[in-house]
Amino acid sequence: MLEKDIQEVLFSEEQLKTRVNEIAQEIDRDYAGKEIMLISVLRGSFIFMADLCRAIDLDCTLDFMSVSSYGKGTSSSGQVQITKDLSEDISGRHIIVVEDILDSGNTLSYLLKILEHRHPASIRLCTLLDKPDRRVKPVEVHYSGFTIPDAFVVGYGLDYAEKYRNLPYIGILKPEVYGG
Numbered sequence: 480m481l482e483k484d485i486q487e488v489l490f491s492e493e494q495l496k497t498r499v500n501e502i503a504q505e506i507d508r509d510y511a512g513k514e515i516m517l518i519s520v521l522r523g524s525f526i527f528m529a530d531l532c533r534a535i536d537l538d539c540t541l542d543f544m545s546v547s548s549y550g551k552g553t554s555s556s557g558q559v560q561i562t563k564d565l566s567e568d569i570s571g572r573h574i575i576v577v578e579d580i581l582d583s584g585n586t587l588s589y590l591l592k593i594l595e596h597r598h599p600a601s602i603r604l605c606t607l608l609d610k611p612d613r614r615v616k617p618v619e620v621h622y623s624g625f626t627i628p629d630a631f632v633v634g635y636g637l638d639y640a641e642k643y644r645n646l647p648y649i650g651i652l653k654p655e656v657y658g659g
């Protein structure tokens with residue numbers, strides 16, 4: 480039923496699983512002997528976070544933050560709002576921010592600045608998808624799953640107007656669905 484709105488599958492369940500496991504192994508190597516704290520940016524990253532954290536072998540704590548700038552549209556409003564802050568103090572901790580997608584960079588440039596002011600021991604960004612063509616704010620990425628073309632994608636946590644998050648794969652949404 481959801482499938483009828485998908486123009487093209489970009490990454491299958493299998494491809495996602497393989498890449499998520501590779502990223503987890505990279506993190507395990509880079510932070511060997513350290514304890515890390517994963518921060519998931521809700522809501523889009525909840526599935527990536529769930530899969531990534533289960534593939535990581537290190538001592539690890541989790542926290543969640545909720546930010547929204549897209550509302551019901553397919554382009555960034557530029558107005559980033561924190562709708563839920565972290566529950567934990569991050570000072571002195573090794574932080575990895577876990578995101579589903581880096582697009583205009585508005586969300587992450589804002590968020591990373593806020594988190595840096597809280598004095599973590601270190602902070603890195605892990606994004607499943609990177610869409611560089613639409614970047615308006617520069618953001619440094621340490622772990623990136625896939626670079627994607629300039630198309631609006633959904634599934635594996637990513638929504639359009641809150642729907643399609645439950646698709647198990649990532650696909651390009653047919654432009655007629657959003658009147659594009």
Ligand SMILES: O=P(O)(O)OC[C@H]1O[C@H](OP(=O)(O)OP(=O)(O)O)[C@H](O)[C@@H]1O
Pocket residue numbers: 520521522523524546547548549550555578579580581582583584585586587637638
């Ligand atoms: O680089 P940007 O252009 O800022 O876009 C990336 C952000 O957009 C999406 O969040 P959204 O605001 O749609 O909230 P959601 O996670 O609840 O879907 C996505 O999850 C990223 O957080």
Ligand SMILES: Nc1nc2[nH]cnc2c(=O)[nH]1
Pocket residue numbers: 549580582583630631632633634637638639
């Ligand atoms: N669902 C979805 N959310 C986004 N937020 C920023 N870019 C995108 C995108 O391509 N798809």
Ligand SMILES: [Mg+2]
Pocket residue numbers: 523549550637638639
């Ligand atoms: Mg969204």
